[in-house]
Amino acid sequence: MLTAVSPQAAAAGLFPGQGLTDARALRPDLVLAEAEPEADARALEALADWCVRFSPAVAPDPPDGLFLDIGGVSHLWGGEAEMAADLAARLARDGLTGRIAVADTAGAAWALARSPAAEAGPQVLASRTLEPGGTEAQPLAPELAGLPTAALRLEPAAVERLARLGLRRIGQLAALPRGPLAKRFGAKVLLRLDQALGRDPEALAFRRPPTPWFSRLDLAEPVSAPEDLARLCRDVTLRLCARLEASGRGARRFRLDFHRVDGAPVGLELGLSRPARDPDRIARLFLPRLENLDPGFGIEAVSLQAAEAEVLAPGQSDLASLLEPVEGPEALAPLIDRLTARLGARRVWRSRPLASHVPERSVRRAAALEAQAGPARDGPAGGWPAWRPRPLRLLPRPEVLEAVIALTPDEPPRQFRWRGRVHRIRLAEGPERIGADWWRTGIEAVRTDQVRDYYRVEDQDGARLWVFRSGLHDHDRPVRWWLHGLFG
Amino acid sequence: MDGDRRNRLAALRTDIRRLERGTGPVRGRLSLGDPRLDSALPGGGLSLGQWHEIGGEGAEAETGAAPAAFAARLAAALLARPDQRGRSAVWILRRDDLFPPGLASLGLPAERLVGVCARDEAEALGVAEDALASPGVGVVLAEVGAVDLTAGRRLQLACEARGGTGLVILRRPFGGGKATAGGTAAATCWRVAPAASAPNLGGLGLVGLGLGPPRWRLRLARSRGGRSGAWLVEAAGTADEGEADVAHPLRLVAELGDRDLAAPAAFSAAG
Numbered sequence: 001m002l003t004a005v006s007p008q009a010a011a012a013g014l015f016p017g018q019g020l021t022d023a024r025a026l027r028p029d030l031v032l033a034e035a036e037p038e039a040d041a042r043a044l045e046a047l048a049d050w051c052v053r054f055s056p057a058v059a060p061d062p063p064d065g066l067f068l069d070i071g072g073v074s075h076l077w078g079g080e081a082e083m084a085a086d087l088a089a090r091l092a093r094d095g096l097t098g099r100i101a102v103a104d105t106a107g108a109a110w111a112l113a114r115s116p117a118a119e120a121g122p123q124v125l126a127s128r129t130l131e132p133g134g135t136e137a138q139p140l141a142p143e144l145a146g147l148p149t150a151a152l153r154l155e156p157a158a159v160e161r162l163a164r165l166g167l168r169r170i171g172q173l174a175a176l177p178r179g180p181l182a183k184r185f186g187a188k189v190l191l192r193l194d195q196a197l198g199r200d201p202e203a204l205a206f207r208r209p210p211t212p213w214f215s216r217l218d219l220a221e222p223v224s225a226p227e228d229l230a231r232l233c234r235d236v237t238l239r240l241c242a243r244l245e246a247s248g249r250g251a252r253r254f255r256l257d258f259h260r261v262d263g264a265p266v267g268l269e270l271g272l273s274r275p276a277r278d279p280d281r282i283a284r285l286f287l288p289r290l291e292n293l294d295p296g297f298g299i300e301a302v303s304l305q306a307a308e309a310e311v312l313a314p315g316q317s318d319l320a321s322l323l324e325p326v327e328g329p330e331a332l333a334p335l336i337d338r339l340t341a342r343l344g345a346r347r348v349w350r351s352r353p354l355a356s357h358v359p360e361r362s363v364r365r366a367a368a369l370e371a372q373a374g375p376a377r378d379g380p381a382g383g384w385p386a387w388r389p390r391p392l393r394l395l396p397r398p399e400v401l402e403a404v405i406a407l408t409p410d411e412p413p414r415q416f417r418w419r420g421r422v423h424r425i426r427l428a429e430g431p432e433r434i435g436a437d438w439w440r441t442g443i444e445a446v447r448t449d450q451v452r453d454y455y456r457v458e459d460q461d462g463a464r465l466w467v468f469r470s471g472l473h474d475h476d477r478p479v480r481w482w483l484h485g486l487f488g
Numbered sequence: 489m490d491g492d493r494r495n496r497l498a499a500l501r502t503d504i505r506r507l508e509r510g511t512g513p514v515r516g517r518l519s520l521g522d523p524r525l526d527s528a529l530p531g532g533g534l535s536l537g538q539w540h541e542i543g544g545e546g547a548e549a550e551t552g553a554a555p556a557a558f559a560a561r562l563a564a565a566l567l568a569r570p571d572q573r574g575r576s577a578v579w580i581l582r583r584d585d586l587f588p589p590g591l592a593s594l595g596l597p598a599e600r601l602v603g604v605c606a607r608d609e610a611e612a613l614g615v616a617e618d619a620l621a622s623p624g625v626g627v628v629l630a631e632v633g634a635v636d637l638t639a640g641r642r643l644q645l646a647c648e649a650r651g652g653t654g655l656v657i658l659r660r661p662f663g664g665g666k667a668t669a670g671g672t673a674a675a676t677c678w679r680v681a682p683a684a685s686a687p688n689l690g691g692l693g694l695v696g697l698g699l700g701p702p703r704w705r706l707r708l709a710r711s712r713g714g715r716s717g718a719w720l721v722e723a724a725g726t727a728d729e730g731e732a733d734v735a736h737p738l739r740l741v742a743e744l745g746d747r748d749l750a751a752p753a754a755f756s757a758a759g
Contacts, residue, residue, distance in 0.1 A: 331624030332576055332602070339604055339615060347605045351588040351598040363588055368602045383598075389699075390589035392557050421547060427687055429699045456699055462682035463547065463554070464702060485587060488557015488594070488682075488702060 003035040037063070047096075048207060050263040054087060056214055056255075056305045059204040065113070067106050067204050072212045084122035094263070101125070106204055107196030108144055111151035111170070117143070144196065145171030152192040158185060170196070213251060213306035215240040222261050222298025229258065229290050229299065234283045236304045241279040250275030250312035256286055258293065259301040266293055270341055273369035274333045275310045281334065285341040336368045353383030357434050359394060359484065388432065389456045391466040391485025398482035401467060409473050412455040416467075418483050423459035430455035431469075448472045456487065464488075515651040518566055521724055521736030524743065529676065530713040534562065538675035539620075539643045539654030541635065545681040545707075552631060552659035554704055555680045556586075557594060559655045561723055561737040563627045564595035566653060575626030578619040580604045580612050582631055582661065594723065595737075613639050620646035620654055628652060631659045640673025677710040683720055703741060718744040 002018045009030070014023050023030055041062060048060045057069035070083060077083035080102045091098045100122040101112035112123045125141055147170050150159045162185065167173055173181070173193060182190045194200035217236050223229070233256060244250060254270040268289050276282060339348045349365040356362045362384065384390065401416040412428035431453035438446040449471035458464050464487035470480050517533030519526050526532045534540065544555045563577050577600055579586060584605045588598040604619075606612035609632055616630040620643065635643065635656055643654055656674065683703040700722075707718045724739035 331574075332622070335578075335619060335622035335625065336602070338618060343604065343606065343611070343615075347607075349603050350601065351603065353589075353598070359587075359589075363598075365603075384589040384592050386593060388589075390593055391553075391587055392560070392590035392594070393551065393553055393585045394587035394590075395585060419547075426684060427699050458685060458699055460684070461546070462684040462703060462705075464682065464699070485590070486551050486553035487590065488553045488555075488560065 040064075046263060049265050050259070051087075052207070052257055052265055053216065053259045053301045053303055054083065056211060056303070057204075057206040059206045061110070065110065067109070067206075069204070069206065070102070073214055076216060081122070081124045084124060088122050105196055105198045106202050107153065107192060108141075108198070110153060111144060111147050111196060114151055115143075115147050140171055140174050140197065145169065145174065149173055152189075152196055154189060154192055158189055161185060162189075211305050211307050211309075213240060213244065213249075213309055214303065215243065215305075216301060216303035218301045219299070222300045224295035224298045226290060229293065229295065230283075230287055232258075232299070232302045233286050233290060234279070236302050237279045237283040237286070240304050240306060241277045241282065244277040244306065244309065244312075248311060249309045250277040251306035252276075252308040252310070253306065254282060254286075255305050255307070257303045257305075258295065258299045259303070260296040261298045261300050262296055264296065266295075268293070271345060272333075273336050273340070273367065275308070275312050277312060281337075285337060288342060333369060340368075356437060358437060359390065359434070361437070389429070389466075389487070391464075392488045394485045395483065398468070398484045401481040401483055404479070404481045406479075409479050410453075412457060413467065413481055416481060418465075423457075423463070423465065425457045425459055427458045428455050429457075434468075449477075452482075454484070515653075516569075516571070518562065518569070518653075519736070520562075521565075521738040522721075522740040524740055525719060525721070525738060528708060528715055528717045529711060535675050536566070536653045537647055537651040539640075539647050539656060539673075541656050541658060541674040541677040543658035543677070543679050543709075545679050545705075548681055549658070549660045552657055554682045554702075555657050555659075555678075556629075556631075557702065557723070558678070558680045558704060558706070559629050559657050560591050560594045560596045562655060563629060564597075565737040566627050567596070567600055572626040575624055576600050576602055577627045577629060578602045578604060578615075578625055580606055580615050580619070580628065580630040580632075582606060582609070582612055582633075582659070609633055613643070616654060616656070617642055617646040620652040621649035622652075623650060625650075625652050627655060629655045629657060631657045633659065633661050635674070637673060644673050674710075675712050676708060676714070679707040679709050681705045681707075685722070701739075705744065706738075720744055 001020060002014060002016050002023055004016055005014045009027070012027050014026060014030075020032075044060050044062060044064070044066070048058045048066055051058045051066060051068055055068045055070045055073045059067040059069075061067055070080065074080045074083045077086055084100045084102050088098065088100050099113045099118035101109045101115075101118055102123070103109040103112055103125040108125060112118060112125060115123070117123055123143070125143060148159075148168055149162050149170060150156075152170060152173075154162075162168070162173065167176075170193075173189075174197065178190060181193075191200060195202045215236055217232060217239070219232075223232070236256070252272045252275050254272075255267055256270070257265050257267040259265055268286055270282070270285055272282075272285075336348060345367070348368050350368045352364045352366045354362055354364040399418065401413070401418050403422075404413045404416040406413045412430060413425060415422065415424045417423070432455075434452050434454060436446070436450035438450075451472055452468040452470055454466060454468045456464060456466055465483055466485035466487065467481055467483050470482060471477065473479070515537030516535075517526075517529075517531050518536055519533045520529075529535070542555045542559050543549065544552055548554050566572060567575065567577060577596065579601055581603065582605070586603065588601065591601065592598055604615055606615055612630055612632050613635070616628050616632075619625050619628045635658075643656070646652070647654055681704065683705045685700045685703045687698070687700060701724070703720060703722045705718070706721050708714075708716045710716060720741040720743075721738040722741050724736050
């Protein structure tokens with residue numbers, strides 16, 4: 001069966017869905033290629049990535065469509081028609097044939113793009129004010145009214161049922177009373193109609209959330225030199241920050257995308273601990289990471305989008321540069337941002353106490369500038385009880401002790417070997433019995449061998465170690481000792 | 489003419505003295521808690537606005553527990569100064585094994601500590617430099633394998649930018665070579681080894697004798713403009729004794745001679 005046909009084949013009378021033998025009979029010189037739906041899906045994904053240069057909000061619509069939310073970005077091209085023309089030209093340059101339509105709703109754009117008119121060139125439906133959720137009949141655009149009902153993204157069965165009653169055009173369908181329509185043809189038909197007319201909102205699965213904070217630069221000639229990329233980065237940041245400044249906002253997340261000639265986007269993410277719009281500072285955080293960027297055969301466009309925009313008092317950045325705070329979290333913010341941008345967010349932290357007896361679970365890592373947690377719960381030691389000895393270094397996983405000698409199984413060890421060195425114990429303190437958090441798991445998972453008896457011991461040199469014996473004493477099982485931490 | 493020449497000579501001498509100290513202005517002194525310790529340091533205390541090298545001896549060169557504890561005591565005392573209010577400590581690690589509850593019991597509160605885990609040596613030193621030159625940072629503790637002369641100079645310049653104090657903890661990487669002490673740019677070089685502590689007779693020990701406050705064999709290997717020395721010290725007022733007293737980080741137990749230093753090595757060889 002044919003799944004797709006070229007324009008020449010279509011002219012010869014072939015159509016998708018036609019049996020292979022029929023097609024061969026019609027045109028014996030037919031050239032066939034195996035259909036590859038997976039490859040098609042991958043190509044669509046790649047195209048969606050490529051389209052990010054037009055708008056950050058791109059939703060692939062398998063098998064063969066893409067939705068772009070161009071609200072708030074079309075002005076960068078000078079209008080919707082100009083943007084559509086640019087998209088069409090770029091697609092054509094890459095040897096792709098596409099049909100483009102711009103409309104107020106995804107449904108209407110879908111319908112228009114598949115209308116015969118879209119073959120000739122991009123269709124732009126004049127914008128009209130729609131009341132979302134309004135039930136009174138909106139005047140239907142003539143371009144839409146004339147389209148077949150199939151353009152409403154209906155199931156073939158539903159289209160057939162409508163056709164049997166002589167309903168072939170969207171205009172006819174829209175003229176019917178809503179109640180009987182839904183009863184007769186199902187809610188799906190009405191939903192699709194409403195979505196096309198903008199009466200019902202449609203949620204598209206955008207690759208990235210749409211944001212109004214988007215700016216881009218197109219280049220006449222592709223560039224790849226690092227200093228050019230740095231300048232691009234600065235320029236695009238300057239543009240976006242000027243807009244943020246004008247609206248009195250700062251953003252906490254930025255994403256810089258370089259669009260390569262071969263279509264593969266390379267992006268950098270940046271998270272800030274405080275909202276900012278200082279272009280120098282933001283660009284400087286991106287710059288060191290540009291070195292690792294692979295420009296391929298060249299970069300032809302760059303875009304920057306900001307998210308998590310918050311109101312930021314105007315002029316604050318100017319004031320901050322004059323009166324730089326020397327203390328408090330505000331002063332630390334630039335350093336934290338630099339470190340986070342360089343090392344990644346996981347490598348910069350501030351520790352917070354967590355209510356757990358299990359040592360490795362008693363510390364939570366928070367963002368370095370996260371607002372202070374409530375007051376320390378008990379004791380001056382910031383939430384950890386001061387009377388419990390805790391080591392300075394905690395090994396990532398306890399290391400087993402060898403050749404342990406203890407007087408009796410429930411006494412601290414007198415001697416053991418750890419990392420090839422014999423430690424003879426002078427003094428010991430303990431035990432502190434620590435059980436697993438049994439309430440975290442089912443009751444059947446609780447075993448006595450999860451109990452640990454911790455001792456703080458000092459060896460012949462004065463080195464202090466935190467060792468524990470795992471499990472309760474059992475005659476059938478040898479006692480096992482572990483080293484978990486080191487005191488200074 | 490003669491007077492002019494003398495003036496010039498005097499100015500040159502001051503320059504040379506400044507160059508010999510090799511440092512910018514000292515931003516105050518931190519008392520170690522005992523006048524006999526402080527008197528060994530020029531100016532009567534650990535100079536702030538400079539960087540200091542703290543290394544371990546023996547097994548401590550790899551685990552870095554005693555040097556870290558010593559550094560934590562110094563950092564806690566430093567942050568407790570009134571002129572450091574609102575500032576943070578930045579602790580740069582190569583191996584991610586620092587346990588904040590242990591630091592808290594030494595007097596260094598976790599909420600004033602920012603942890604950073606660097607991927608390699610150069611990055612750790614770079615982060616240390618960056619942090620030292622940043623506002624809001626009082627003290628930077630960096631665990632690195634070695635600091636060469638260039639890196640040391642750069643650290644010193646970063647210290648001078650805002651008066652931050654650096655404490656570099658020399659820690660040999662796992663299975664790596666010997667940590668080299670090339671830190672000639674450091675204001676002071678310390679060597680810290682654990683020492684047998686006095687049992688805590690009236691203490692909280694549940695079985696037998698409890699452990700008293702930790703003791704360290706402290707050696708001041710090099711001190712710019714000061715003299716070297718060795719002492720046996722005890723962490724004064726840690727959480728073992730209730731409230732952590734950070735104003736006096738150390739208590740002197742005994743002054744040591746060279747012979748006392750050599751003794752523990754022989755002992756461990758016998759054991």
